[in-house]
Amino acid sequence: MPDTSALKVASDVLAYGRQIQGGRIRAISENIANADSVPTSPSGTPYARKIAVFQPVDPDSPRDPVGRIARDSSDFRRRYDPSNAAADRQGYVRLPNVNVAVESADLQTVIRNYELNLSASASIDSVAQATLNLLG
Structure with a gap:
């Protein structure tokens, strides 16, 4: 029986990556929703x-990514x-520190990373299936 542990580790790492990108998508979406x-x-x-911050995941000791939300x-x-009604004495209103153009660019990058991650996962699944077919 071939050793498929490397495929399992790669698959786990990609799953962690999807969790991280999902957290980033949630934070960015909330920022855009509250920009005005x-x-x-x-x-x-x-x-x-809000900024999603995650600690690196060690593939040798798998665990869920540890993340937190930091405030800009x-x-x-x-x-x-x-x-x-929210204007100060000088007539100025303080607004969120959210730049929608920056958030939109970040969101596009995160979505692209998520899609690449899915593509890599599909490739790993194909390799695993081809390995099983060779054995069967």
Whole structure:
């Protein structure tokens, strides 16, 4: 019987990669959804951009990826809108520190990585099936 442990490890690593990309997709989607949200009062805090952060996964000791959501500490955007209830004394409203163009570009990259991961998984499945066919 051939040793298929390398295929199993590769398959596990790709599964971890899909979990990570899924976490990144969720964070980016939330950022885009809240890009134009406004606090309800001048003292309210705007939505802070979220960043999915993951620790490296060691293929020799498989476990689920350990991730967390970090808040972007960059400055909030400001828009002059003195009629807004959330405007400060100078008439500025603090807005989320989310740049939709950057988030959209990040999302395209993450989706491309996810698709490549699926393609690699399909290749591993094909190799495994071909190995079984040779043995059978």
